[in-house]
Amino acid sequence: MDIASLTYNEAGLIPCIVQDVDTREVLMMAWMNEEALRLTLETKQMVFWSRSRSEIWHKGATSGNVQDLQEIRYDCDADTLLAFVKPAGPACHTGSISCFFRSLTS
Numbered sequence: 001m002d003i004a005s006l007t008y009n010e011a012g013l014i015p016c017i018v019q020d021v022d023t024r025e026v027l028m029m030a031w032m033n034e035e036a037l038r039l040t041l042e043t044k045q046m047v048f049w050s051r052s053r054s055e056i057w058h059k060g061a062t063s064g065n066v067q068d069l070q071e072i073r074y075d076c077d078a079d080t081l082l083a084f085v086k087p088a089g090p091a092c093h094t095g096s097i098s099c100f101f102r103s104l105t106s
Contacts (some may be wrong), residue, residue: 003037007079016081018091021070027091028099031061032081044069046085065089078106 012055013031019026032040038057039047043058046067050057060066066076067085074081092099 001074001078003034006074008075014079014081016083018046018067018083020083021084021086025098026100027087040069046083059087
């Protein structure tokens with residue numbers, strides 16, 4: 001599939017779930033636009049769209065916690081991405097390995 005054929009929302013964004021390729025732990029969810037996805041595929045490192053800053057965000061550019069892309073898939077509706085990565089450090093800005101470290105059920 002061509003990346004332009006994916007289903008982006010009204011803001012031109014598509015959610016991307018990021019998962020550790022080795023442990024299968026879900027690390028984070030972030031948004032991508034077509035440019036971020038193209039850059040991710042070209043550089044083989046995760047690049048997202050920062051909604052708060054309205055700009056391209058190369059994950060780990062400042063912290064060094066880059067995420068090397070191993071594979072990227074899209075779901076049956078072509079409106080969500082799943083990226084398998086090799087992380088160079090924590091995914092979360094809090095320093096946690098995963099952004100999903102809090103529970104509503106326990």
